[in-house]
Amino acid sequence: MRIGELAAAAGTSTKTLRFYEEQGLLLAPDRTPAGYRNYDSTALDRLDFIRRGQAAGLTLAQIQQVLEIRDGGQAPCGHVRDLLDQRLADIEDQLRSLTALCDTLTSLRDEATTLHPDTCGPDQVCRYV
Amino acid sequence: MRIGELAAAAGTSTKTLRFYEEQGLLLAPDRTPAGYRNYDSTALDRLDFIRRGQAAGLTLAQIQQVLEIRDGGQAPCGHVRDLLDQRLADIEDQLRSLTALCDTLTSLRDEATTLHPDTCGPDQVCRYV
């Protein structure tokens, strides 16, 4: 399987695949005599795992760590649990601050709708913000 | 008021102030004979506005647009309303996808807690993700 086929199968670009290899996410595949990368089907599984990890909000560096543990022959379960816990805590923080921001913006918006524009004093930049 | 004083008063750094000036967010202040920036108190108001805009999730480029309209002598109200609307829509999207992600992660975590690590097959990278 050449790089273009794998990219198409995984729904990504050849650029991205070479980048992943450089970052240690994809193992360097065999090469044809001409130097072309020659992937086997496990590469696609690996890409699917990377995609699921990204969908879970992990960074490429974190995904790389998990793959490295697995490549070393160990089950990365404990590490993955820690990563998921950390992500959950981060996301709950983000949710809290986004919710607060949403409330603030909503009330700013409501003021902006009910107040007349000409009540803006020249002394302030904008009474809405 | 020199740049260090203004930075301290605004709770930011001199680097940031010079950066804002370069980006058109702060007007270029007068200079002392030695070439030092000499701010008046309106600069602090402007920085407060920038900080409020950032707190509302606007980018510096968007804040700069609002300030530019205001500097041009017009009230930026309509534009600000549009920006706030856009931000609100974006945030609601973010909230939706974060909530979904949170649910997904929570169930992944629960599986990771209840399943034994040794049920991980060697054929998959990690059954948790």
Added chain:
DNA sequence: CTGGACCTTCCAGTGCAGGGCAAGGTCAAG
């Protein structure tokens, strides 16, 4: 044998919001 699709490597840039450091000028206190 030629054209076009594909592959290779390397270098550089994107967006956001600054941070770090160098080399030099200025000012007030001791």
Added chain:
DNA sequence: CTTGACCTTGCCCTGCACTGGAAGGTCCAG
């Protein structure tokens, strides 16, 4: 007179996940 705190400009660096382009090699159909 010197020390130290502050100021000036200029240039590159950060993190994240890619993306673009140049210059050249390979493979297959017509």
